[in-house]
Amino acid sequence: MSRHQISLTVNGEKVTREVEARTLLVHFIREHLELTGTHIGCDTTSCGACTVMLDGRPIKSCTVFAVQADQGNLETIEALAAGGKLHPLQEGFWEKHGLQCGYCTPGMIMSAKSLLARKPRPTEAEIREGISGNICRCTGYNKIVEAIQYAADKLQEAR
Amino acid sequence: MIPAQFDYHAPKSLDEAIALLTQHGGSAKVLAGGQSLIPAMRFRLATPEVLVDINGIRQLEYVREQGGYLAIGALARETALEESELIARRYPLLFDTAKVVADPLVRQRATVGGNLAHADPANDHPATMLAYAAQVVARGPKGERTIGIDDFFTGLFENALAPGEILTEIRVPIPRATSGGAYIKLERKVGDYATTGVAVQLEASGEVCTAIRIGLTNVSPTPMRALEAEQRLIGQPLTEANLEAAGQLAATACDPSSDLRGSADYKRDVTRVVLKRAVILAHARAKGAKS
Numbered sequence: 001m002s003r004h005q006i007s008l009t010v011n012g013e014k015v016t017r018e019v020e021a022r023t024l025l026v027h028f029i030r031e032h033l034e035l036t037g038t039h040i041g042c043d044t045t046s047c048g049a050c051t052v053m054l055d056g057r058p059i060k061s062c063t064v065f066a067v068q069a070d071q072g073n074l075e076t077i078e079a080l081a082a083g084g085k086l087h088p089l090q091e092g093f094w095e096k097h098g099l100q101c102g103y104c105t106p107g108m109i110m111s112a113k114s115l116l117a118r119k120p121r122p123t124e125a126e127i128r129e130g131i132s133g134n135i136c137r138c139t140g141y142n143k144i145v146e147a148i149q150y151a152a153d154k155l156q157e158a159r
Numbered sequence: 160m161i162p163a164q165f166d167y168h169a170p171k172s173l174d175e176a177i178a179l180l181t182q183h184g185g186s187a188k189v190l191a192g193g194q195s196l197i198p199a200m201r202f203r204l205a206t207p208e209v210l211v212d213i214n215g216i217r218q219l220e221y222v223r224e225q226g227g228y229l230a231i232g233a234l235a236r237e238t239a240l241e242e243s244e245l246i247a248r249r250y251p252l253l254f255d256t257a258k259v260v261a262d263p264l265v266r267q268r269a270t271v272g273g274n275l276a277h278a279d280p281a282n283d284h285p286a287t288m289l290a291y292a293a294q295v296v297a298r299g300p301k302g303e304r305t306i307g308i309d310d311f312f313t314g315l316f317e318n319a320l321a322p323g324e325i326l327t328e329i330r331v332p333i334p335r336a337t338s339g340g341a342y343i344k345l346e347r348k349v350g351d352y353a354t355t356g357v358a359v360q361l362e363a364s365g366e367v368c369t370a371i372r373i374g375l376t377n378v379s380p381t382p383m384r385a386l387e388a389e390q391r392l393i394g395q396p397l398t399e400a401n402l403e404a405a406g407q408l409a410a411t412a413c414d415p416s417s418d419l420r421g422s423a424d425y426k427r428d429v430t431r432v433v434l435k436r437a438v439i440l441a442h443a444r445a446k447g448a449k450s
Contacts, residue, residue, distance in 0.1 A: 021164070021167035024161070024162075045197075046350060058263075132263060133265060
């Protein structure tokens with residue numbers, strides 16, 4: 001088995017750690033970096049609770065090895081409320097009741113953030129397609145769609 | 160769940176990757192998008208001793224037309240196809256397919272090359288590439304060779320790549336103006352494998368089908384073409400009666416297994432129905448392309 005020293009940017013800060021080759025990125029994030037906002041839901045690449053941004057792409061961090069993030073740029077849910085002020089997406093989930101148990105929320109928000117970066121004015125169908133890799137067992141999705149629409153409007157106003 | 164231990168290599172060139180695969184033989188696996196391999200490793204269904212990660216070989220990440228075909232590099236992600244204006248315009252069958260592979264997050268990393276090399280009959284691109292009569296380019300210690308897609312899938316999770324060889328490119332012939340294609344996947348929900356799927360690429364002269372290839376998803380142990388259905392339609396007008404006959408031939412020829420997605424009988428019957436729908440859609444697109 002090989003061990004590797006990896007250096008990457010995590011939420012704007014340079015991080016260097018040693019990892020086993022088999023360490024999954026999500027375990028690296030939660031256990032090595034102690035950023036527990038990123039959740040593990042299904043462990044089968046199905047649920048999207050572990051969604052993070054790696055080099056600008058939203059990915060399931062349970063399905064990438066940490067060693068593959070070497071020299072990369074990683075963004076997790078913790079980056080969003082930097083300075084204590086909620087991101088418009090977080091505000092939207094609050095205002096529109098976009099969560100009940102909250103387990104899927106970090107992944108939903110990271111997927112939604114990527115969607116809004118690509119499509120600042122998404123239709124309802126585009127929002128539903130954009131979060132179709134994320135599973136929510138509480139809300140029936142309607143409130144999540146409203147929350148993302150709220151954030152899209154808010155981000156548009158800010159421009 | 161944590162995969163078994165392994166040694167990890169991230170070569171920067173194809174030659175280096177081939178040398179690593181040659182050196183480690185059957186104990187090594189290529190890691191591309193990893194969206195099938197890593198789940199299999201977490202379940203310990205796969206326990207390679209060595210992983211050769213090709214993600215650092217950036218020259219393999221391309222999708223472009225050249226020399227009469229569409230060249231898809233081994234590291235082209237599904238997302239790149241979905242977002243390509245060229246694919247949307249000229250390769251509707253491929254565009255249909257890229258949009259329904261797994262889910263949008265998986266497609267950010269998943270590669271078309273991996274989808275083929277994994278040789279899983281439940282994957283979507285095998286049927287599509289069979290319908291396109293694509294070619295696969297392989298490079299190994301003895302140099303480069305081209306493998307016709309009809310010879311590529313040799314069994315369940317088995318392909319024609321020799322030890323030390325890497326799939327480097329997929330070549331899709333540029334469709335003629337009189338052609339049309341479509342992929343229809345019946346799935347229970349986003350992210351699931353197909354209950355059945357049908358890929359069609361055809362050429363038509365008015366209502367008459369002059370050429371057709373049909374690939375089927377997840378209704379056989381090895382990715383398969385619906386050869387009898389193809390033969391039934393070539394030279395024939397695409398009438399309801401002919402489509403029904405072709406659908407029935409495919410339903411008989413396929414070999415699905417009963418599982419949580421439905422009984423074998425159900426899968427045969429929906430294969431019949433989906434085949435008809437896919438041919439109708441491909442034909443409509445062929446007619447649209449002429450006007």
